[in-house]
Amino acid sequence: QQQVKQSPQSLIVQKGGISIINCAYENTAFDYFPWYQQFPGKGPALLIAIRPDVSEKKEGRFTISFNKSAKQFSLHIMDSQPGDSATYFCALRANFGNEKLTFGTGTRLTIIP
């Protein structure tokens, strides 16, 4: 049973453009919503995360928008750069105190000059 659906599967954006990746989840028992970035041949690394008590979090060019009622959250990358080319995973953590993460299927982002 897939608890989180991520889209699109792949995304090509021109340098300087905005990259948007979306995730939707199926129940409300989650307390933490991180995004991980993975470069080829490397392990995932935490990029940015949000808790459900806020609707937006911004760190530099990266913003998470969170819609609790719609059970959706998205990652926005402003002024996308070639160095942002990577695979991005959204994730959910259920039940405070339980560290288990459920991951989306990933989005392969390519930034072209």
Added chain:
Amino acid sequence: NAGVTQTPKFQVLKTGQSMTLQCAQDMNHEYMSWYRQDPGMGLRLIHYSVGAGITDQGEVPNGYNVSRSTTEDFPLRLLSAAPSQTSVYFCASTSLQTSGSSDTQYFGPGTRLTVL
């Protein structure tokens, strides 16, 4: 501070062989976990541990065993490898603070396993 380390980086096995994937962390993290990553399926949790001597199953535990005798090490054992276990395996760790939770999981560089 090496973070999370995994060995080997690459491994080829024949069906039916057994092997152990090693994972170690030097951050004194209580929580450690194993994921497998397959194309189009994201990362799926195999097993996890909240401390030495305590392990539990994740989403896809069949065919894998784990043990946690020390805080630092969390090996993953494949008892009888099958082609369906061809995947990239990641170990991760995080600290459980006094509140019982933490926010950042640190991943190792992965082990790419092929089962023929």
